[in-house]
Amino acid sequence: MEKFHRNERLAVLMKTLCDSPGETFTLGSFADMFGSAKSTISEDIDIVQNLLEKFDLGSIESMSGSLGGIRFVPSYKKDKIKSILNSLCQDLSNSQRILPGGYLYMLDIIYDPKKISDIGYIFAGHFYKREIDCVITVETKGIPLAFATAKQLGVPLVIARHNSEATDGPSVNINYVSGSSKKIQTMVLPMRALKGYSRLLFIDDFMKGGGTAKGIIDMVREFESEVVGIGVVIETLEPSKKLVDDYVSLLTLNIVNTEDKIIDLKPSKEWI
Amino acid sequence: MEKFHRNERLAVLMKTLCDSPGETFTLGSFADMFGSAKSTISEDIDIVQNLLEKFDLGSIESMSGSLGGIRFVPSYKKDKIKSILNSLCQDLSNSQRILPGGYLYMLDIIYDPKKISDIGYIFAGHFYKREIDCVITVETKGIPLAFATAKQLGVPLVIARHNSEATDGPSVNINYVSGSSKKIQTMVLPMRALKGYSRLLFIDDFMKGGGTAKGIIDMVREFESEVVGIGVVIETLEPSKKLVDDYVSLLTLNIVNTEDKIIDLKPSKEWI
Numbered sequence: 001m002e003k004f005h006r007n008e009r010l011a012v013l014m015k016t017l018c019d020s021p022g023e024t025f026t027l028g029s030f031a032d033m034f035g036s037a038k039s040t041i042s043e044d045i046d047i048v049q050n051l052l053e054k055f056d057l058g059s060i061e062s063m064s065g066s067l068g069g070i071r072f073v074p075s076y077k078k079d080k081i082k083s084i085l086n087s088l089c090q091d092l093s094n095s096q097r098i099l100p101g102g103y104l105y106m107l108d109i110i111y112d113p114k115k116i117s118d119i120g121y122i123f124a125g126h127f128y129k130r131e132i133d134c135v136i137t138v139e140t141k142g143i144p145l146a147f148a149t150a151k152q153l154g155v156p157l158v159i160a161r162h163n164s165e166a167t168d169g170p171s172v173n174i175n176y177v178s179g180s181s182k183k184i185q186t187m188v189l190p191m192r193a194l195k196g197y198s199r200l201l202f203i204d205d206f207m208k209g210g211g212t213a214k215g216i217i218d219m220v221r222e223f224e225s226e227v228v229g230i231g232v233v234i235e236t237l238e239p240s241k242k243l244v245d246d247y248v249s250l251l252t253l254n255i256v257n258t259e260d261k262i263i264d265l266k267p268s269k270e271w272i
Numbered sequence: 273m274e275k276f277h278r279n280e281r282l283a284v285l286m287k288t289l290c291d292s293p294g295e296t297f298t299l300g301s302f303a304d305m306f307g308s309a310k311s312t313i314s315e316d317i318d319i320v321q322n323l324l325e326k327f328d329l330g331s332i333e334s335m336s337g338s339l340g341g342i343r344f345v346p347s348y349k350k351d352k353i354k355s356i357l358n359s360l361c362q363d364l365s366n367s368q369r370i371l372p373g374g375y376l377y378m379l380d381i382i383y384d385p386k387k388i389s390d391i392g393y394i395f396a397g398h399f400y401k402r403e404i405d406c407v408i409t410v411e412t413k414g415i416p417l418a419f420a421t422a423k424q425l426g427v428p429l430v431i432a433r434h435n436s437e438a439t440d441g442p443s444v445n446i447n448y449v450s451g452s453s454k455k456i457q458t459m460v461l462p463m464r465a466l467k468g469y470s471r472l473l474f475i476d477d478f479m480k481g482g483g484t485a486k487g488i489i490d491m492v493r494e495f496e497s498e499v500v501g502i503g504v505v506i507e508t509l510e511p512s513k514k515l516v517d518d519y520v521s522l523l524t525l526n527i528v529n530t531e532d533k534i535i536d537l538k539p540s541k542e543w544i
Contacts, residue, residue, distance in 0.1 A: 007282050011323050014283040015290055020386065051283050099441045105464055107440070111431060113423035114292065140433060143415045151385035159383060161412060168379070169371045192377055 004034045009044050017048065017060065017072040021124065022154020024069040045070055056080050058125070074152045075125025076118075078271070084118050085250055085267040092234075092251070095261035102256040104263065110205050110233065111144055119250065120148030123203060123231045126248060127153070130228045133198040134158055136220065138187060138212055145233065146203040153201070160219065164188040174219045179209015179243045187215050189223070198225040207232040207249065210242030217244065235268065276306045281316050289320065289332065289344040293396065294426020296341040317342055328352050330397075346424045347397025348390075350543070356390050357522055357539040364506075364523070367533035374528040376535065382477050382505065383416055391522065392420030395475060395503045398520060399425070402500045405470040406430055408492065410459060410484055417505065418475040425473070432491065436460040446491045451481015451515045459487050461495070470497040479504040479521065482514030489516065507540065 004012075013030065027038045027045075034041070049060040058074040076084070088109070097105045109115055123145075136158045137146035143159060150157040164171045168190040175184050194200075202216045217227045230247035237254045250271070254264035276284075285302065299310045299317075306313070321332040330346040348356070360381070369377045381387055395417075408430045409418035415431060422429040436443045440462040447456050466472075474488045489499045502519035509526045522543070526536035 007279055007319065008323055010279050011282040011286040011320060012327055015286050015329060018287055019290075019389075047279065048283060051280055055284055057287060099439065101438050103439045103441075105439070105441050105462075107431075107462060107465060108428065111419075111429040113419065113426070113429065116419075117291075117423065139412045140415070140431060141439075143412070144419045144429060147383075147385065147388075147416045147419055151389065154385070156380065157383040157385065157416060159379075159412060166373050167371065167375045167377070167413075169375075169377050190377075190379060193379060 002035065004036070006040075006044065006047075009034050009036065009041075010047060013041075013044055013048055014051070017070070018058070018074075020154060021058075021072050021074050021152045022128070024063065024071045026069040058121075071154075073125070073128055074121045075128075076121055081122055081271055082267065084122065085271055088115070089251060089265050089267060093263045093265050095263065098256055098258055098261055098263065100258075102258050104253070104256060106205070106234075107141070110141055113144075113148075116144050116148045117152075119145060119233065120150075120152045122250065123149040123201075123248075124152035127201050127229045127231065130201070131199055132201045132229065134194065134200050135203055136160065136200045136216060136227075137203050138162075138216065141206075142204040145205060149201065149203050149231070158189070158193045158200075160187045160189045160216065162186060162188065164190075172219065172222050174215065174222065176215030176218065177211055179211030179214065180239070185215070187219055189219055194220065194223040194225055196224040198223070199228045200225055201229040201231065202227050203230075204232045205234065207235045207242065207247065209239060210244045210247070213247065214243040234265070274307065276308070278312075278316065278319075281306050281308065281313075282319060285313075285316055285320055286323070289342070290330070290346075292426060293330075293344050293346050293424045294400070296335065296343045298341040330393075343426075345397070345400055346393045347400075348393055353394055353543055354539065356394065357543055360387070361523060361537050361539060365535045365537050367535065370528055370530055370533055370535065372530075374530050376525070376528060378477070378506075379413070382413055385416075385420075388416050388420045389424075391417060391505065392424045394522065395421040395473075395520075396424035399473050399501045399503065402473070403471055404473045404501065406466065406472050407475055408432065408472045408488060408499075409475050410434075410488065413478075414476040417477060421473065421475050421503070430461070430465045430472075432459045432461045432488065434458055434460070436462075444491065444494050446487065446494070448487030448490065449483055451483030451486065452511070457487070459491055461491055466492065466495040466497055468496040470495070471500045472497055473501040473503065474499050475502075476504045477506065479507045479514065479519065481511060482516045482519070485519065486515040506537070 027041045030041045031038045135150035138160045170191045171188045232249045234251045235249035249268045252268045299313045302313045303310045407422035410432045442463045443460045504521045506523045507521035521540045524540045
């Protein structure tokens with residue numbers, strides 16, 4: 001069997017681990033892949049771990065026991081997160097983004113693979129200790145964000161929709177009340193989409209009153225499952241009392257002043 | 273400045289390049305990052321290129337001239353693609369997936385980050401030479417697929433919706449006729465979503481008559497833009513004449529026999 005140099009092993013280890021965050025690899029599987037001793041691979045992993053640390057790219061976690069092995073955990077340090085959020089704020093505070101009604105145009109950001117991957121990294125780093133089984137979102141704007149987060153946590157994505165389709169199979173419908181507009185809306189989740197007793201992370205682009213998050217919590221209860229984390233990109237400062245308590249936002253929007261064309265948007269307290 | 277060993281440079285180069293497919297990096301930027309000579313970095317890149325080739329993970333492309341530099345291009349070789357498509361077929365041919373009306377439950381697959389990333393790799397490898405500016409899809413089921421493809425091509429994603437929202441700003445609406453059911457449907461794209469003269473890749477989960485693809489082609493014409501590629505995960509064998517000509521499918525569905533519970537699904541001719 002072909003032998004590989006440490007050079008080569010390190011590069012391929014780095015790609016393999018980082019391409020599959022959250023997935024557990026045994027030293028044995030890498031030993032087979034490279035035709036090396038497990039002790040050699042173990043030294044390689046230490047080097048990869050140091051590099052991830054040095055370049056602030058995440059970390060390697062070792063698990064012992066019969067489920068033993070190593071896995072890549074994406075996370076950024078506080079300074080890098082701050083700098084990502086500051087540049088996001090700057091971009092979103094451009095007055096040309098102001099739309100009629102005081103809305104902010106942000107589709108170019110929340111559909112941008114590079115920016116979204118960074119946000120997925122931040123959410124994954126923040127939530128991975130909660131042993132998430134599944135990321136959930138509601139169509140449409142939060143889907144790329146939720147997908148990037150699921151990818152970095154190494155778990156499946158589930159999407160609730162507003163109407164059911166033939167391709168869903170049997171589904172559970174619930175009505176929920178939007179936190180800000182008090183409108184009644186419908187949410188649908190296919191019966192097959194969730195196994196019971198799942199621990200879910202709800203990801204969305206925007207939270208005003210928290211009605212959608214509350215709707216998701218109620219809905220997954222019908223699947224005997226539980227929302228154990230909520231992450232949104234932007235929350236509004238008002239109403240300060242949301243319909244849910246335990247959530248994390250990246251940015252906080254105070255006001256969009258359509259007259260003076262001023263957007264007051266800051267990284268949320270959590271990250272400062 | 274701290275010096276890095278070749279070991280370390282290779283691992284970090286691999287991650288940096290592969291995390292940002294399609295993005296051009298100069299040798300100078302890596303020379304600065306590692307405090308090494310450009311000639312040394314150039315040797316590093318050759319090793320990375322060989323490794324990518326050996327492990328079938330993609331390739332490095334060099335561009336000369338004033339826009340010179342290197343970029344990572346994701347692609348798999350034919351054998352690997354075949355094996356991915358075969359395992360996809362096997363998974364999707366499980367008779368428990370059959371839903372009333374002969375539909376196939378496939379949400380667990382098309383929302384699975386790992387499987388979808390592989391499909392994104394395949395589409396990106398197939399289409400990257402067409403100089404795509406943007407990936408486009410219609411809500412909802414194709415979004416994760418389109419996002420993963422956009423990520424691997426290093427271009428933005430654009431999502432057409434069925435109804436407009438206040439956060440879209442001014443938008444273009446068009447009506448289109450579904451190719452199979454002949455129902456009239458509406459599609460909306462925000463005016464700001466597309467720059468003129470964009471070259472677009474349309475990605476979706478399923479194609480029967482091709483009406484949606486045709487709708488997208490008509491819609492982006494309103495933005496003086498052009499669909500230069502169409503990729504779908506599954507196409508149906510019938511109708512064999514679709515409303516669009518130039519498209520690529522990964523799998524072809526002949527029939528879902530709800531009585532005998534048989535699903536006839538194969539990798540499309542293109543890949544065999």
